[in-house]
Amino acid sequence: MRIGPYHLKNNLIVAPMAGVTDRPFRMLCKSMGAGMAVSEMVSSNSLLYGSEKTKRRANHEGEVDPISVQIVGADPKMLALAAQYNVDQGAQIIDINMGCPAKKICNVLAGSALLQNEALVGRILETVVGSVDVPVTLKIRTGWDKQHRNAARIAQIAEASGIQALAIHGRTRACAYSGDAEYETIASVKSCVTIPVIANGDITTPEKARHVLQKTGADAVMIGRAAQGRPWLFREIDHYMKTGTHLPAPQVEEVHRVLIKHVYELYMFYGEYTGLRVARKHISWYTKGLTGSAHFRHQMNQLESSTQQLEAVNDFFESQLKCGERLCYAEELAA
Structure with missing residues (x-):
């Protein structure tokens, strides 16, 4: 897949997630098979x-x-300035958020609230595209609500404005993250534009990734929540796409090693105080469903030093090794 001058190594993209897709997480997902990772807004x-x-x-x-x-906002000029600022800081692609369903974003008429105003969408896209000399992409939802699905019209506006790739989360703003993703809507959007279309929503396994690509005709898939605590999901999907076979599940020692390195990167990136607190949610995602993890997470979330946190993680994974080399789940992981 290509976005402007950039030829991605595959068609697997990490979705932008507020509070999640910071630099340590993006770098980790890229190292484990993702072709691109979009920053948090x-x-x-x-x-x-x-x-x-x-x-x-x-x-x-x-x-x-x-x-x-x-970038996220509702004013064309301010969004253009934000795009320029980020290009000056090293951004090679600017992505515009018109998909976030959060109330605090929609209440200022940004994110997916913009889907209600197609004329403003056009002004924003034209202004931002004209303000920078790097590719500009767009992320949207299928519409504001089920009675107002206008993703196809937004996609056509985007293509006419010079947008070079379009990511679609297969739900309306009103749906938030409930219900099933609308792959039929993504397919209809793909059929009416020539720019690359990226399908997003409920992609949790290698089989689901292949199904979504086949169902929608999309050029790539974008994966968000399913990669939380499972960054190796990208290499598993990549391998399955190329061979039709599954990689073995990661062993306890590898998961332990990946998690510890991730936590260290968070400490270095945020500093100990904030890094420790950001690490808590990642540790919880990595250990979700494992034998004894509920008690471990409760205790771990009370710890106030990086030394204690690391010791707790090491002790937990030592106990996991007693079950064997493979991860020992006490319950099914949630989708």
Whole structure:
């Protein structure tokens, strides 16, 4: 798959997720098979450019190309300035968020709320595309609600505005993350534009990834929540796409090693105080469903030092090794 001058190594993309797709997570997913990873969204509010949070989100040091940064807002000029700012900070692709269903985003008429105003969508896309000399992509939903599915019209506006790839989460804003993804709607969008279309929503296994590509005709798939605590999902899908066979599940020692390295990267990126707190949710995702994990997570979330947190993780995985080399699940992982 190609976006502008960038030829991705495969068609597996990490979805932008607020509070999740920071630089350590993006770099980890890329190292485990993802062809591209989109950053968590950066506000177009120029007053935020000097904040530590925004500086971290614009930090791409050591990240493998291409570097895709998502911006969010509702004012064309401010979004153009945000795009320029991020290109100056190293962004090679700018992605515009018109898919976030969160109330705090939609209440300021940004994210998926923009789908209600097609004229404004066009002005935003044309202004941002014209403001930078890098590819601009767009992420949307299928519409505002089930009575107002306008993804096809938005896609046509996007193509006419110079957008170079379109990602679609197969739900309306009103659906949030409930119900099944609408792959038929994604297929209809793919049929009416020539730019690459990326399918997003409920892609949790190698088989599901292949099914979605076949069902929608999309050029790529975008994976979000399913990769939380399972960054090796990308290599598993890539292998399955190429061979039709499954890779063995990761062994306890590998999961332990990947998690510890991830946690160290979080400490280095955020500092110990914030890094420890960000690490808690990742540790919970990695260990979800494993024997004894509920008690472990409860205890781990009370710890206030990185040393204690690392010791707790090491002790937990030592107990897992007693079950054998493979991960020992006490319950089925949630989809």
